[in-house]
Every structure is written in structure tokens, then in C-alpha cells.
Amino acid sequence: MSTPFRLAVDPNMPAVDPAAMLPPDLRRSYADIRQLPFFDGVPNDVIVAAMTSHDLVHRAIERDHIVADPTSVPRGEPAPVVYLVSGQIAAGVFEPHELAERKELQDRLEGMTAEEREAESLIKPIPMARLAKKNVALFAEGDLFNSGALSATRGAPVAFFTTAPSSVILLTQKLVADLAVKFPFFEARFRRAIQASRQRLHGVTGVKQEVLDFFVRQGISVSGESVRVRQLDRCIDCKQCEIACEERYGVRRLTLGGYQLGMLDFVYTCRTCTDQRCIDPCAYDSIKYDQKRGEVVINEATCTGCTACAQSCPYGAIDMVDIDEQSPLVRWAFKKRLDKKKALAFGPGTGRVARPRRIANKCDHCASYGDQACISACPTGSLIELNAYDLFRERSPATAAAARAGYEHDVDGDRREVLPTYAFT
The missing domain is CATH 2.60.120.10 (Jelly Rolls)
Incomplete structure (x- = not known):
């Protein structure tokens, strides 16, 4: 066998x-x-x-x-x-x-x-x-x-x-x-x-359905940890928050009367999205995410005013500020601040080949200061920052x-x- x-x-x-x-x-x-x-x-x-x-x-x-x-x-x-x-x-x-x-x-x-x-x-x-x-x-x-x-x-x-x-x-x-x-x-x-x-x-039905739609539609679901809101029941409409912001930067970086849900006004300002649409379109690396600060910041000394970042932001958080002295829309206080920090230079070695006519402007939550001007100026404590997860826990x-x-x-x-x-x- x-x-x-x-x-x-x-x-x-x-x-x-x-x-x-x-x-x-x-x-x-x-x-x-x-x-x-x-x-x-x-x-x-x-x-x-x-x-x-x-x-x-x-x-x-x-x-x-x-x-x-x-x-x-x-x-x-x-x-x-x-x-x-x-x-x-x-x-x-x-x-x-x-x-x-x-x-x-x-x-x-x-x-x-x-x-x-x-x-x-x-x-x-x-x-x-x-x-x-x-x-x-x-x-x-x-x-x-x-x-x-x-x-x-x-x-x-x-x-x-x-x-x-x-x-x-x-x-x-x-x-x-x-x-x-x-x-x-x-x-x-x-x-x-x-x-x-x-x-x-x-x-998620009824009112909760509306809350969910707001959370997603307004980009808060992809914002940073904190969102800035105005408590309408405490606000006296004095505008001190906007005034303080403009005094610090020469032009305001937030606007009241944003998207409202109940008694909260989600003011128009940068939300520091987790996936920043505004950065990639800039051909001059003038807008970046600063890891140390945890903020999207604009380098005003190299911004050419091309408007690409402003057009890319889906939430209208970036404005283009006119600094052309011949323009009727020129913002003199903003220009004066940039002149003082020598941020408007152009030519060889400056990052710009021509004189800029406008500069991008957005809130960076006063990352270079010890406080946020708008919140510090509010006399009633109406303007605050809240944890987005506490507001919208999905x-x-x-x-x-x-x-x-x-x-x-x-x-x-x-x-x-x-x-x-x-x-x-």
C-alpha cells in the first residue's frame, strides 16, 4: 500500500x-x-x-x-x-x-x-x-x-x-x-x-431638529471649541464691544446682529474652523493657522489684498479694508496702525511687488493681547464665549x-x- x-x-x-x-x-x-x-x-x-x-x-x-x-x-x-x-x-x-x-x-x-x-x-x-x-x-x-x-x-x-x-x-x-x-x-x-x-x-425632532440644522448650517459644528455669542436678554445695545474692537485695530473685527437662535446672537466673527477654507487660496502664505495661538492669523505685512481668502470664507468672517489714500472708502485709522508697525512696505525683500490697495482683516480673538477687547468692554456681560459642545451636543x-x-x-x-x-x- x-x-x-x-x-x-x-x-x-x-x-x-x-x-x-x-x-x-x-x-x-x-x-x-x-x-x-x-x-x-x-x-x-x-x-x-x-x-x-x-x-x-x-x-x-x-x-x-x-x-x-x-x-x-x-x-x-x-x-x-x-x-x-x-x-x-x-x-x-x-x-x-x-x-x-x-x-x-x-x-x-x-x-x-x-x-x-x-x-x-x-x-x-x-x-x-x-x-x-x-x-x-x-x-x-x-x-x-x-x-x-x-x-x-x-x-x-x-x-x-x-x-x-x-x-x-x-x-x-x-x-x-x-x-x-x-x-x-x-x-x-x-x-x-x-x-x-x-x-x-x-x-431629534421639533425644536431639536431646528437646533441641529442651525448647528450644521452656520458652520458651528466645525468651528473651534469656543463660539462668541451675545445674550440678547442682557444686551443694552450700547455697541461698546464694536467700538472697543475698532479702537484697538482701526476697524472692527466683529459685527452684532449675526445669526440668531432663541435668545442668543451668534455675532459675525471668525470661528476658527477646524478645516480652514481661507488658507489654501492664498498664493502668498499671508494667512496661516498659528498652532501656538490656536488661531488663523493674517500677516498684514505680506497681504497683497487679492481677496481670495475673503471669497473663500463661507461665513463672511474676513473683510477687505481699503487703505488707498485716493479712495473715498479708505479707513484712515486702520492704515495709520499698519503704517506704525511698518506693515505696508513693498518692493524687493518685502513680500510685495506693488503697493497694496486693501488688506484682509479678521478677528483673531486678540491673540496678541491679554484680553479680548469686545468682551472686556461689555458693561453687562452680554458678550461671552461658550463651549460649542455645551451648546450643541450631538x-x-x-x-x-x-x-x-x-x-x-x-x-x-x-x-x-x-x-x-x-x-x-
Whole structure:
């Protein structure tokens, strides 16, 4: 009787890494996915197979890009499940033709080479949060949602878009079902994640829905930690805040009468967005994010007055101030301040080739001073800065912690903690 053939295996031979089967451009994505608690315990070869079949896709997406549009999914095919690794995604109701135009623009840009995109204008179109008829949901790090379910419940075309640069994982419904059957721990995590999102969305109705739309539409969801507001019930309309600002800078950097929600006026001023649209369009590096100060600052000594930053700010926080002595609009106090600090020089070695006619101006929260002029000047304490998260908490602390931990345990969130309305009444 012949002995069956056996393949000799060297026990000292290292195991083959399944990731080696992936193309080089997917290996970084694989490494990132393996760091996520949500996928802990799912075997490497299963992750690799899902990536190879495109049932699991990891994408880095720019701000204001459509992530999922359930209306464009072929009939009969389920919309993908979205897991938000980092960043922020909103869901908005759009007019069909406006949504189609933005999708066409996005597809055109994504099809361009790096050189072609460089030649395109860096001034971005209106934010999608402003384009939406209504912003109806907001998702943060660790959230997971079915992109088709919300559209079905709203009865109107809903698209999911990034409000900040984001990293997402798109999973097909087939993959989710397969993983849930094979790995009970994954099924439990998925169930907790979907349940947490569903409970939160069901709690955002009535006044809370209006608060959410305001939060997203006015860019506060992507602002810095603090937002400056005027408490209308304490304000005596003396304008001392605007006067103090103008006395310090030669022209005011904030304007009362901004967007109002309840008894709070969100004054017109810079919000120090987490993703600053105003910086990239400047060809002279005259506007930058100062890490030490935590502020977007303008270098008045190199600004050429090209207006690119002002045109790029979707919230009207940057003004162009006229310094041309021949202009009837010249702001003499502003020009005098710049002359005093020798910020209007031009020619070789100055960063400017010609005399500027206007200079960009924006609030930097008085980063070079020990106080904020506007707040210090308010006699009633009406003008204050508040933590944006305290005003607009889109999910409870318990839900946020569970999301970051991959929904390993049941979520004990309280709907009353989501988008509290007491601050506006």
C-alpha cells in the first residue's frame, strides 16, 4: 500500500501576512482598519478578502464631498453602511437638481489629474450645509449608520456629505450580514452601533431638529471649541464691544446682529474652523493657522489684498479694508496702525511687488493681547464665549465613549443630553 503524499512544512517558516496579497495602495488602508476597535477579532484574511472584493472600502474624503447618495443606488441594490473613522458627516435634504449639479462637479474633480486640479480655482462653492433645504442628522467619530434607512424615513432625497475632512469605511449589506453570522461579537457591536444612531435620530425632532440644522448650517459644528455669542436678554445695545474692537485695530473685527437662535446672537466673527477654507487660496502664505495661538492669523505685512481668502470664507468672517489714500472708502485709522508697525512696505525683500490697495482683516480673538477687547468692554456681560459642545451636543458623552471603543459594551445614553434647548430659551 502506497504512502499518501504529504507536503513538508517548515515549522520555522514565518506565516504569510494576508495583507501582502493586497495592492500597495490598499496596504495602508488595511493597517488603519486593523487599528479600529470595531473590527477587533475579525480575522486578517477576512478583512483582506472583503477589501479585495470591494465589499469593504476605506476612503479619505475632502470636506463638502458626497459620501453616500441613496437615490443614486441602482434599483434593487441596498445602500452601503457607513462607518465614520474620523471627521464629521451630515445628512441633508436637497433639491434633486442641486444635488445632481454637486455630484457632477465632484465627479469631474475626482477625474482630474493633480496638475488639472491645481489649475482649478481654489475658491470652493457654497458649503453643502448651506445648500441643503434642511440638515437632518450629524455623525461623528465612531458612528455607524445605514445610508438608506434615513432616506426611507424622510420621504425626500437625502444625501450624506462631509462637513470636515473625513475618513470613512463603506461596507456592503452583504458583508455586514456575513460578518454578523460568522462572528457573534461583530453582530453585537453592529447592533449596538445602529441602535445608538437610531435612538439619537429619533430624539431629534421639533425644536431639536431646528437646533441641529442651525448647528450644521452656520458652520458651528466645525468651528473651534469656543463660539462668541451675545445674550440678547442682557444686551443694552450700547455697541461698546464694536467700538472697543475698532479702537484697538482701526476697524472692527466683529459685527452684532449675526445669526440668531432663541435668545442668543451668534455675532459675525471668525470661528476658527477646524478645516480652514481661507488658507489654501492664498498664493502668498499671508494667512496661516498659528498652532501656538490656536488661531488663523493674517500677516498684514505680506497681504497683497487679492481677496481670495475673503471669497473663500463661507461665513463672511474676513473683510477687505481699503487703505488707498485716493479712495473715498479708505479707513484712515486702520492704515495709520499698519503704517506704525511698518506693515505696508513693498518692493524687493518685502513680500510685495506693488503697493497694496486693501488688506484682509479678521478677528483673531486678540491673540496678541491679554484680553479680548469686545468682551472686556461689555458693561453687562452680554458678550461671552461658550463651549460649542455645551451648546450643541450631538450625542451623549456615554454614546461618544462607546463609539470610540468600538461599541464593545451596551450604550447607556440619555436622549435629554442630545441637543439641549435650554440655552436658547
